[in-house]
Amino acid sequence: TIGMLAVDRDGHMAAGTSTNGMTHKVPGRVGDSPIVGAGAYADSSAGGAAATGDGDIMMRFLPSYLAVELMRAGADPSAACKMAISRIKRHYSEFFGAIICANTTGHYGAACNKTPGFTRFHYMVSNSKSDAPLLKSVDCV
Amino acid sequence: HASLPLVINTWPFKNATAAAWRVLQSGGSVLDAVERGCARCEVEQCDGSVGYGGSPDESGETTLDALIMNGDTMEVGAVAGLRRIKNAIGVARAVMERTDHTLLVGQSASVFAENMGFVAEDLTTNKSLNIFSQWLQSNCQPNYRKNVFPDPSASCGPYEPRATLKRTKRAQHASRLSHD
Numbered sequence: 162t163i164g165m166l167a168v169d170r171d172g173h174m175a176a177g178t179s180t181n182g183m184t185h186k187v188p189g190r191v192g193d194s195p196i197v198g199a200g201a202y203a204d205s206s207a208g209g210a211a212a213t214g215d216g217d218i219m220m221r222f223l224p225s226y227l228a229v230e231l232m233r234a235g236a237d238p239s240a241a242c243k244m245a246i247s248r249i250k251r252h253y254s255e256f257f258g259a260i261i262c263a264n265t266t267g268h269y270g271a272a273c274n275k276t277p278g279f280t281r282f283h284y285m286v287s288n289s290k291s292d293a294p295l296l297k298s299v300d301c302v
Numbered sequence: 303h304a305s306l307p308l309v310i311n312t313w314p315f316k317n318a319t320a321a322a323w324r325v326l327q328s329g330g331s332v333l334d335a336v337e338r339g340c341a342r343c344e345v346e347q348c349d350g351s352v353g354y355g356g357s358p359d360e361s362g363e364t365t366l367d368a369l370i371m372n373g374d375t376m377e378v379g380a381v382a383g384l385r386r387i388k389n390a391i392g393v394a395r396a397v398m399e400r401t402d403h404t405l406l407v408g409q410s411a412s413v414f415a416e417n418m419g420f421v422a423e424d425l426t427t428n429k430s431l432n433i434f435s436q437w438l439q440s441n442c443q444p445n446y447r448k449n450v451f452p453d454p455s456a457s458c459g460p461y462e463p464r465a466t467l468k469r470t471k472r473a474q475h476a477s478r479l480s481h482d
Contacts, residue, residue, distance in 0.1 A: 162351050162482050163343040165311040167322055167335040172306070174373035177336035179344055179391045181357040181364050184480040185437055187446055188359045192482030195367040195380040195394070195405060200482070203373030213312040215474070216482030257476040261312055267304040279478070284312050285319040288305040294319035 164211025192216025214258025239270025355427030
């Protein structure tokens with residue numbers, strides 16, 4: 162799955178996702194990726210977020226919407242991402258998932274849930290400082 | 303690290319980031335950037351979890367889900383369980399721009415896509431067929447069904463509902479190579 166956020170120099174924001182979902186799913190099953198607020202969410206007055214992982218679990222918590230609302234309330238993107246992951250972790254401590262967050266000033270962050278075999282989450286960033294895609298990573302919590 | 307413009311995406315899909323970045327650098331919109339970036343991954347079948355030929359379902363079929371959202375207008379277009387169309391993010395954008403709806407699903411979404419000029423083609427590849435064959439040979443494991451007969455942790459279907467519902471710990475099947 163890819164989840165992507167784009168912000169232009171005026172703070173206009175868009176979000177998108179694309180996936181073929183989980184392998185061996187029951188036919189007809191849909192994950193979080195095409196669900197607004199679950200797979201991704203964007204509001205140019207606050208920020209954007211995109212989630213990835215076990216969509217059957219993640220879609221129950223609308224983590225992208227939650228992260229954006231936390232940024233609207235003043236949280237920085239890294240903190241917003243962490244809180245969105247923590248909310249899910251309270252109920253599903255071993256879920257597989259991660260989220261990226263960005264605000265309209267160009268600050269960004271990410272978070273993931275630490276599970277056996279998944280301790281670090283990698284994501285890509287390109288901005289006017291880098292002018293090329295940079296591989297970033299975050300330790301899972 | 304505040305700096306605009308910005309493109310950020312999940313997983314180390316470098317070419318997708320670069321594609322989106324090029325759009326912004328050439329004066330394109332953030333919607334164009336997101337569409338182009340995600341489409342790049344669909345073409346490249348990023349880590350097998352995006353695009354055609356990956357994540358076959360229980361019947362061996364690959365279906366696609368995608369979403370695009372405009373953060374200025376809060377318009378959204380999405381498709382789920384899209385069959386036989388490779389450019390899922392493109393269809394999602396068409397849902398946003400060519401309908402007043404938000405989410406189209408399944409076969410009807412494919413018909414919409416065809417009507418909008420998207421090409422219908424088989425999403426199956428040798429790789430997805432192989433994944434499906436191996437799954438059948440492994441007695442359909444891993445398996446997402448529960449409270450059905452025969453026991454889905456050991457047998458393939460067809461399944462019938464079991465008379466009683468039993469609470470069991472949910473197995474974690476999602477991984478780096480099988481995720482949303």
